[in-house]
Amino acid sequence: MTTAIGAKVLERFPAGSPRGSWPAEEYAARRRAEGEDATVVMDLESDAFLVVVPADED
Template sequence: MTAMIVRSVATQPGLSPADRAAHDASTLVRREVLASFPAGGPLGSWPAEDFAKARRADGVPAEVVYDYPSDAFLVIVRSVSS
């Protein structure tokens, strides 16, 4: 499993370093990657969706997102920390 921390403010160019630090400290979104599935699988095959559905049946709030740089579908669990 991999964990990523995403700071949504990173792409907003008008913020001072102090504003950026304050924003980052207050709104961190943590995403734990449970699995990665390459895009371009067989037609009609949805392995990422099937994996996420099985995790949801286990009580894990899994969801599928697409990662453009790796051209893969990621099954993730989100959590927001403050």
């Protein structure tokens, strides 16, 4: 799945996680530890956090 801003969505997490739970940030941290440039962004339309990486420019 790709977005219009040139980023590939790796995973999406609902914004209503239990208090003190940051699953999107934890997932992105694991991906960064593996060498990927993962970032968490908020998709307001779907009320979800997206973990994205820059899209490959082929």
